[in-house]
Amino acid sequence: MTTANTADARFGFDTRQVHAGETFSGANPRITPIHQTAGYLFDSFDHTADRFSGDDLGFIYSRVSNPTNAVAEARLAALESGVGSLLTGSGQAAITVALLSLAGAGDHILSSVNLYEGTRALFRGAFKRLGIEVEFVTDPNNAEAWASRVRPNTKAFYGEPLSNPTNQVLDLTTVAETAHAHGVPLVVDNTLATPYLLRPIEHGTDVVVHSTSKFLSGHGTTIGGALTDAGTFPWADHSDRFPQFLEPVRPGKASFLEHFAEKTFWGYSRVRPAADFGPSYSALHTFLLLQGIDTLSLRLARHSENALAIARWLAEQPEVERVHHPLLDQHPHHDLAKRYLPDGSTPVFSFDLRGGKDAARTFIDSVELFSRMTHIGDVRSLILNPATTTHRRLTEQERQEVFVQPGTVRLSVGIETLDDLIADLDAGFQRLRAG
Numbered sequence: 001m002t003t004a005n006t007a008d009a010r011f012g013f014d015t016r017q018v019h020a021g022e023t024f025s026g027a028n029p030r031i032t033p034i035h036q037t038a039g040y041l042f043d044s045f046d047h048t049a050d051r052f053s054g055d056d057l058g059f060i061y062s063r064v065s066n067p068t069n070a071v072a073e074a075r076l077a078a079l080e081s082g083v084g085s086l087l088t089g090s091g092q093a094a095i096t097v098a099l100l101s102l103a104g105a106g107d108h109i110l111s112s113v114n115l116y117e118g119t120r121a122l123f124r125g126a127f128k129r130l131g132i133e134v135e136f137v138t139d140p141n142n143a144e145a146w147a148s149r150v151r152p153n154t155k156a157f158y159g160e161p162l163s164n165p166t167n168q169v170l171d172l173t174t175v176a177e178t179a180h181a182h183g184v185p186l187v188v189d190n191t192l193a194t195p196y197l198l199r200p201i202e203h204g205t206d207v208v209v210h211s212t213s214k215f216l217s218g219h220g221t222t223i224g225g226a227l228t229d230a231g232t233f234p235w236a237d238h239s240d241r242f243p244q245f246l247e248p249v250r251p252g253k254a255s256f257l258e259h260f261a262e263k264t265f266w267g268y269s270r271v272r273p274a275a276d277f278g279p280s281y282s283a284l285h286t287f288l289l290l291q292g293i294d295t296l297s298l299r300l301a302r303h304s305e306n307a308l309a310i311a312r313w314l315a316e317q318p319e320v321e322r323v324h325h326p327l328l329d330q331h332p333h334h335d336l337a338k339r340y341l342p343d344g345s346t347p348v349f350s351f352d353l354r355g356g357k358d359a360a361r362t363f364i365d366s367v368e369l370f371s372r373m374t375h376i377g378d379v380r381s382l383i384l385n386p387a388t389t390t391h392r393r394l395t396e397q398e399r400q401e402v403f404v405q406p407g408t409v410r411l412s413v414g415i416e417t418l419d420d421l422i423a424d425l426d427a428g429f430q431r432l433r434a435g
């Protein structure tokens, strides 16, 4: 059977989100089947040995690779403009696998201070215990702030193109150029924007990570993560910094650089940290992820349109001190947002109520359509007070560094009817006005 190579970039984003990476075999089901199997049959003694020696690249065991996952991985790589993706059991696992592919005990990572709080906890806790030092850059759009901190053992620059909850925009080109000038790759977490709104690889990023639990799924049913390799970092030119890629993939065989070529990072992350630590994605969950990716562009267009309309409406309310939406003029990164986000911004943003924590409590307890939840990227609208939840562990000064106040309210705007969402939020303001 002949089918188009739909991973090819000459196909539009909407075509690729529905088709890229699909394969057909057996009874030729139209929908990618759930290959719910731990392992794979080998034909013979020699066939088995060839799989293990790498002379036959077929499937061996689902901790390392699985045909359902392979479809979703090819699809995500095609959407992110990368050469290969790897699914992991959660977004946290994707960040961990990506960075442990680069750094080990005694190494140093530079990270923007504007981080998802789970990532901050990972860097300060587990990574510290593993002997990896993560240093935070408090003015991440200043090239010198990164450059002046690079050391011989610095193995990665890390950041988020759009931060949660105040949407600080990372100047990807500047940070990528600074990283590359020092022989270091840039790794970014693109969960909030998704490849529909922003493709960091097209702005010089080397590795992209995701929590697929969020917009890529959209249905809020499953935890998952992924990393994508841009395929452009010149590892061979920096093998004193990254000697792990000179190791043989299998004893006596080619090195990662020789065997995987432009997919070196992808191959290493799959057969070393991901296979060793084992945070694999179940095929059943991948099936659900694929159902989500099918409609990514349609959902994100509606999500971000709803969110921008709500942001503009919030900015007119007297109880609101500030709206942290980067497509509003009042946001400090408005110019960067216009440059990097021509198709809209993330529906995860926040606003500050003048009345502080008490106002946030009254407001959040008044809504009925928005769900009080610590999750984002669902088709349903969600609401949360960061200071008493996700950002609870930070000191007052640390909260100020990421612009979170006691009265900050975070929204993850869904795809419901805009008027209904505004009416729900308006009930919160009516309650505040009633005192």
Ligand SMILES: *Cc1c(COP(=O)(O)O)cnc(C)c1O
Residues within 6 Å of the ligand: 090, 091, 092, 093, 116, 118, 119, 160, 164, 189, 191, 192, 210, 211, 212, 213, 214, 223, 224, 225, 376
């Ligand atoms: C949710 C999230 C994560 C962590 O992902 P999990 O799937 O919950 O492990 C990482 N980064 C960002 C930006 C997130 O929103």
